[in-house]
Amino acid sequence: MNKVYIFDSTLRDGAQAEGISFSVEDKLKIVERLDKLGISYIEAGNPGSNPKDLEFFERVKKMKLNNIRLTAFGSTRRVGIKAEDDNNVQSLLKADTPAVAIFGKSWDLHVTDILKTTLEENLNMIRDTLNFFKQKGKEIIFDAEHFFDGYKANSSYAFEALQAAVEGGADCLVLCDTNGGSFPLEIYEITKKVCEKFNVPIGIHCHNDTGMAVANSILAVQAGAVHIQGTFNGFGERCGNANLCTIIPDLQLKMGIECIPADNMSKLTSTARFVSEIANVAHDERAPYVGNSAFAHKGGMHIDGVNKNPKTFEHINPGLVGNERRFLMSEVAGRATILSRINEVAPELTKDSPETKQIIDKLKALEHEGYQFEGAESSFELVIRKELGKYKPFFELEHFKAIVSEPSGASHSSSAMIKIRVDGEEEITAAEGDGPVNALDKALRKALERFYPQLKEMHLTDFKVRVLDSKTATAAKVRVLIESTDGEHVWSTVGVSTDIIEASWRALVDSVEYKLQKDQE
Structure with missing residues (x-):
């Protein structure tokens, strides 16, 4: 079986997605999980961009990692100065990772219009920066930013940028479709030419702006690329990055190309869900391989x-x-x-x-x-x-009361009080929430956690209400669908009533009972 190296950028490129912000604790948890999956590299952030990433690199050094090579990310030196005098270059060095990913310009338009410098100076910036890190004993991954757009505009200069990286000591040349606008056959033809010209491992980095990121990555591998960059669940700026949750099984299960240890492939779905949970976003249930609807x-x-x-x-x-x-x-x-x-x-x-x-x-x-x-x-x-008589309730409801306060102001709008009984023992609790259902959910789990501590892992991820007979107006019967998760599994339950609170309660009770039933088994 051939092998490619998976380079995960969830914690750097993925964190640039709208609505996603990882804390240091979040990042450490994801690193640990991806290491267990067997990912080769993880690009964990830019230590020169913010104090949070600096703290992360300090703390991650203490972790025992078995598979991942941690990689710090940064740019080539600034125009007109030495690499050793550049603060961002120095911060990359302080991150103390075995590998560094350095991005540089390969599109002449960006050199002249963004960097505002000469084409020759840009080549010097690439060469000097990589040489600096090579002398420090680092593995160097060179990200040729906007490579495919640059190649189409000025192929000779795009190749010069790669050559400068090779002269600087690059261990891998990564071709970036930064704008995400290229098509698979373009990616294939251009990547093939690069592989034929350079005796250095070639990588691919795709964005999904035309919905082609996975296909483009696969075609690059078929053209000779052996290093694949992407993010879990396709998180990333604009339309996202190439989705590693699709690429990994596509390559390994369909094409016989090893990405992670074979025994770890069965961990893919739970890892994908874990990353969604940590990112605090709804998991894409229609995602290939790892979505709830995939099969x-x-x-x-x-x-x-x-x-x-x-x-x-x-x-x-x-x-x-x-x-x-x-x-x-x-x-x-x-x-x-x-x-x-x-x-x-x-x-x-x-x-x-x-x-x-x-x-x-x-x-x-x-x-x-x-x-x-x-x-x-x-x-x-x-x-x-x-x-079938195979059901025994895990608790009995004595009564509950939900109160809605209006106007709600800046605080919680609702509160709930609940009294339950478990094996003859009573528990009374109260909780506030954003709406009566949220308050009931919190109060119920708060009461039950004394008896079933595992419910601390559980929370609601979705809540839907469907009016079944609109002709009866506010007296209509409603169906409530609740989706819940414990971070590893997801399940859905339903309740129906003319009272939306009662319908919600029925779905909520089923959700808790189902979790406890599965844990018991």
Whole structure:
């Protein structure tokens, strides 16, 4: 199996995405997780840009890393000074990482219009800066910024920039599609020419402004690149960077090119979700390989095909990337789908078992009430357990009270008080929240954490309300769908009522009960 080196830039380029800001603690947690996955390099920040990155580099030195080579990121020296006199260059040295990633201009337009210097001085800046770090014993990764645009505008100068990097001691030349505007065949042809001209490992760095970042990265590998830069979940400025969660399995599972240790591939989905959690953004559930919908089947014919032979509608076994197959409960799912869900709880039942008919009748009755289990398989599993007598509540509700305060002002708008009973012991708690459901959620988990400490890991990630009969106006029945996570897994539950608070409560209770049921198993 051939090998490529994965260079993760989630903590640097990914942190430039709108709405994402990593604390030092966040960065350390991600480094630890990516090291366990087997990523080759992690570009952890620019020590010359802010004190937070300086603190990070000081603290990360104390970590024991088994796979990752930490890499500090910075630019070539400034115009008209020596490399050793440049503050940013010195800060890179202080970061004390085994590798440095230095970006320099390879597009003549940027040299003349942005740096405001001569083409020759830019080449000197590249050569001098890399030579400085080479003398310090660093592994040097040279990021040729805007390389593909530069090549198309002035190919000879773009090559001169790479040659200057080689003369400076670059260990790898990374071709950057910084504006994200190139197409796969362009990337392939240009990368191939670079690979033929230079006897140095070639890398690729793509952005997703035309939706081509993954395809461009794959084509660059086919042209000879052996170093792939990207981010987890495709985080990055504008439309994002090349998504390593897609690139890694594409290369390793489809093309036989090693990216991470084979035994670690099954950790990919949980790692992707972990990074989304740390970034505090909703995970892309339609993402290839690592999304919750990546192996979800709804159509009855599809489900029947997968049950008979998974290859009919799945391009890989979901377990290879740590994901799982899902059969969605819906009006088009069919009896076989329902039976497959029943068999997860009671493998001995068949389509002719009386219990199977009992559960199907219950499903129909609930759907008539307004329940829909297509996006709430966890609630449906609890229905199955209840019908089969395999369900024991983890707590009993004595009562709850939710209060909404208006005007809410700058503080929380709602509060909730709750009294529950667990194995004969009572607990009363109260909490404030942004709205009554948030307050109830906090109060319930606060009460239960005394008995079930693992609930501290759990929180809601999504909350949807659907009005089922708008003709009855404010008396309409509503369906509430709640999505929850513990940082590793995600599950959805549903509640229906003419009272939005009661519907929310039902979904909330199912969410907590499902988590506790799975932990118990």
